[in-house]
Amino acid sequence: MKYTGFPRWSRLDNAAKIFPSNSSAKDSKVFRFFCELREPVDPQILQSALDETVRQFPFYCSVMKRGLFWNYLEDSSLRPTVSPESTPPCLALYSPNRKSLLFRVFYYGRRINLEIYHVLTDGTGAMQFLCTLVYRYLLEKHSEEFSEPLPKLAYTASHSQLWDDSFQKYYEKPPLPKPVLRRSAYRLRGERLPEHRLSIVEGHMPVDALLDCSRARGATVTELLTAVLIRAIHAQMRLRDNARPVVITVPVNLRNYFPSESARNFFTTIHVGYDFSRQPDDLDAVTAHVHRCFRENLTEKRLHERINALCFLEHNIPLRLVPLLLKDRILHTAAQLADRQTTASFSNVGKITMPAEIERYIHLFGAFTSPDKIQASVCSFQNRYVISFAGPFRSHDVERAFFRSLVQMGIDVEIAANLPYVE
Template sequence: MKWRTLENTAKIFPATSGKKDERVFRFACVLKEGIRAELLQEALNKTLEEFPMFLCVLRKGLFWNYLEESKLRPIVREEYRTPCSAIYVRDQKNLLFEVTYYKTRINFETYHALTDGTGALNFLKMLVYQYLMLAYPEYVKGPVSKLGITSSTEEDMVEDGFSKYYGSGEIKEEIPRFKSYQFPYHRREHGRMKLIEGLVSSEKLLQKAREHNTTVTVLLTSVYLCAIAKDMSIRQKKKPVSLMIPVNLRNIFPSDSMRNFFGWIDIGYDFATRSNELEDVIAYTSDFFKRELTLKRIGARMDNLIQFEKNPLIRIVPLELKYIFMQLGAKFISVGENTAVFSNIGKINLPDDCESYLDYFEFYTTTPTMELCMCTFQEHMTLSFTSAFVTNRVEENFFSILKELNLDVRMIVSGDSRAGQEHFPDLSKETATHDFWYRLFTFSCLAVMVISNILNYLLIPEMFWSRYVMGGMASAWIITSVGYRKRRNLLKNAVWQLVLIGIGLYLWDYATGFYGWSLNIGLPCLILSCLAAITAIIIFFRLNSADYMIYMMITCLAGFLPLILNIAGIVQFKALAVICAGISFLTLAALCLFQWPAVKNELIKKFHV
């Protein structure tokens, strides 16, 4: 199967995505008539013929994650959960995007490791155009080449722009960094995202920007900075307000890649020492953009990131350790660098023959703090705030400043993303009871431990028999917990159970006087059982070699351990050790002899650095 490495900015997403930020973003197109599901499914199938690189799953290697081609195919369905819910699920092979619809809206949501805003927007444009050609064949006749996004080869579309243009900047360039103001607001429960969204006239906003001798992006960046500062106390203004602004690197480096190829700039404004007037903020922002949005400066930022990734010592650190370091870095090092995010996807263009059927586009993303996303289609500019906070003060300040500039704002969504039946389906019945039985099991284990100690103390205090009960319940809880967490991948679950049960047997043997049964009998029987279980799973689910190869090889290598312990004099029961090693050797030999290309390919994928 085809596979590709993750590009520089995508490498951190699997490590840092979670309930507070699922790293999912949505592009949506609102039509003027209701969506027909069967036509949307057909349009999706046609779109995937143009974007086959989107049909992949995220896999884990020893040193890095990678994307692997998949035979899974997406099914269009009516919107059924809150926007930007989790798409990537660890240990589960699922596609990294989803297409849904609600009333007149087509939604395309994707996990950020698959693509960036430009790639996602191109996919949605193709999807919408394919749908309109099916829904209105007499008026929208194509061809899709009119979109101007499919002339590239598949190789160009999966190009890693970061690797191609590494070394284009001055690595020693000093890049501004800020220890910035952080919102003191209360966070929403369970990491639920809040959406506030409004429409303004793109023509009137452009006219207003020209009145201030600047661009729309600079004007809105300045308004955003002022909206945040408007709610800050004098003491809070001692720290600058900093915005992270993603930059489409395709505008700087020639690339047709549909993968992640974006950078960013960080603009910080000190309201304690500088003027608080919008005009002065605009002047500062304009100068900052002119200085930072150059090939040299953007290249320097990009090179600084890639230089860290290409460090030989970093590359050979196992992935699980990288996860820990990336999570710690995101939590303790990156925190405080930015106050919020402003992402401008720009103007969305579609052929003239389809524009009369469309109303407007939307674009927004999950965030651990606050993010403003902007896109423009025809006369509509959509401004979408997503936030992790209860209060709406910054959003209200932002739209209030726009109104002070004599710009009319039509609110689409004014609060909770679960609310507003006109814009979202009723999702009030959503529950989080899927792990109820696991929590009940955990409580039961604790109850048995506590009750056994009470009975031990009251009835037979001279014999500490409750420790065996506690050990047994702790073992059962650990094994069950790992089984529950790894339930989506039965093969990985089997290997984890092999390790945990093996350790558990040794500890029980040690705690009861160490008679050696854990190593002489328990370990080889456990390895043989794991081999049998993996074989049964492969046959029952008819798995292909890429799905089971690495787990079978790990178990086979473990099968030599009893024989090694026997040769070292630690294990005395020779028969089981030899049988275990022999079966493991034959299984490993069969894999290498009959499936060597698959073995080689899997090793390359898992061990790429």
């Protein structure tokens, strides 16, 4: 696909604006989505599939540039090339000193890996891209197996819908937002891996077993797993640490509440805190508390208020005129203050579906990110649930306690890891 004439450009969406000023070697704001097939990847066919996929998602070939007041995305003639995986996961994709795409595609054995800078999209948008890439790859790889009409992906948004900034679509000028004051959260400690490397621990388990356990407690799978994570963190805390709450940040896909086909960022977060100095430690009590927090925060009204609050500063004329260099410092300080109010993150990408005709070629999907603290990312495909922990610490005590809790509930868990050292 060739671009002619003066390059088009677009503003970063509201969520993307904070990432450039807070990206670093230890927190690159890059996340990985992967698909594991049931056969080795053919790199030539994968390249062909990638060429077709970027024609459907042309804005993925944008580069980020710095303006006087904001960063922005500009169309480029750069095209992605697939390559074998040869570097640690989630290395930085953006550098102000070079012109480069904000995503890359690797392969390793049976896995197709998509790494993407959070400025470009969120988890839902990235998974849409990966599913399209895998779909096109498998149609070409096994073309002799498919007859007309070819199987169709459920996701068929237009280019304009894919590039829609849904934050602006649903923003309404609100009254001056009230500041939300939160206590400083408990923060995990421990020896970190050298060179800002990540340790990845995956847990594979059956979906139906998780559903049975969550339904037995009157909760969703996300609520139950958030509660299990809170207790796994508490198991590593010293007695005096109970003075601070364990706070989990949970990203929320706003497309589930406000109609949108956007493949850009369209998410917010909620905070689920638990104070072990005042509340009991048993799983049922923690799960019930998490359930209440989700029900209170996950309403259209509360989320619309959140959209308005997030966009308020962006639409404040005096602040819009602040030079980008100063904005970067302000956003960096704000992010550091917010970071003190969270312990870990839990992100549920949701259920991944593909056309039935090609599902037999796919083993699983998964995801993880590059956090400065522990983050669990989960998704399901068919009857397989994949929970991936990513973190900078040498110790895996939290992950071990988390998966042991699931085993104690009667759930079969298969563990895989890329440990960069032997404990």
